[in-house]
């Protein structure tokens with residue numbers, strides 16, 4: 001129950017802050033690993049991980065140490081100069097991804113914007129598309145951020161209504177969602193993409209698993225079919241792994257599940273170790289070489305502090321076997337949720353420690369369920385009205401996962 005301190009903080013945020021979010025009524029003040037504490041001292045298991053930004057757990061001691069060491073030396077110099085930690089970070093990132101060159105930014109949306117700019121430049125310079133004619137294919141249900149250009153190609157009305165005039169140059173194909181195609185590559189979606197490709201098409205931009213749309217996992221084989229289509233038609237495959245990447249789905253990147261490689265990859269969220277905004281666009285040499293001095297930039301992008309944290313965050317995913325943990329415990333979480341067997345649940349889906357539970361319409365909303373879980377010491381949030389997401393930090397222990405499954409099961413059975 002909310003005490004006066006929490007009530008007071010909630011009131012302040014709602015009076016002095018814009019109301020572009022609708023937070024659950026809990027005022028957090030401390031985090032450690034997979035746990036969070038509110039200002040009244042109540043403890044919660046975090047099954048939200050800040051939309052996968054906190055994969056390493058809150059206040060990871062190694063990352064806190066990196067922050068303190070680096071802050072005491074140097075934090076921000078801008079890209080007007082070289083800095084000691086940036087080269088090491090970029091080298092490491094490029095090797096982990098398996099592409100040639102990285103461009104560091106801060107937030108996810110900035111890295112998506114970078115990918116869009118890169119694809120358009122590539123279309124004009126490498127492919128000979130007439131000026132201002134480049135087209136990028138996106139898919140329905142996409143989420144790539146909140147800038148004016150990115151919301152221009154969202155299929156969610158509320159993301160773009162009253163924010164026009166919208167940026168042209170994007171066309172929308174079908175995603176492979178709740179696909180009922182009899183064969184693996186999802187004919188519906190692939191045909192709709194194929195139909196949109198013309199001589200001015202620069203790229204297709206997709207999430208390998210759609211997070212904000214409700215953890216939508218396309219059929220195995222779909223991404224591979226998209227890759228082959230791109231190869232045949234000479235368009236770039238841009239994969240947004242801001243949420244799905246860095247171990248979340250049980251492999252370093254979700255594209256690895258289909259043994260393909262994108263031409264450009266977008267990462268963010270967990271790259272900052274749950275501490276800082278760190279993002280990047282990583283691509284093939286010929287795409288990135290079109291950026292020459294003056295064509296793109298960011299004051300904070302690739303700053304020494306972000307670079308030091310980003311490099312250590314990447315190392316820790318491997319050193320601490322967070323990816324294996326995501327795979328193993330994710331499997332258990334999915335099986336456990338599927339075995340609850342309640343009428344309330346329509347579908348349990350996901351990969352790694354990234355599970356969406358879709359509720360049947362007509363029952364109570366996903367938000368109602370989140371409120372009850374909050375009361376029981378589990379923090380998560382709905383996406384849309386009827387999907388609740390379970391995405392704990394990747395370092396969650398077996399014991400705490402078991403505890404959460406027991407709790408969630410109890411709550412849903414009573415719901």
Ligand SMILES: *Cc1c(COP(=O)(O)O)cnc(C)c1O
Nearest residue numbers: 107108109143144145240242243
């Ligand atoms: C969160 C997210 C973004 C936007 O990242 P921000 O850091 O909020 O700008 C873009 N794409 C995907 C898939 C995301 O999940």
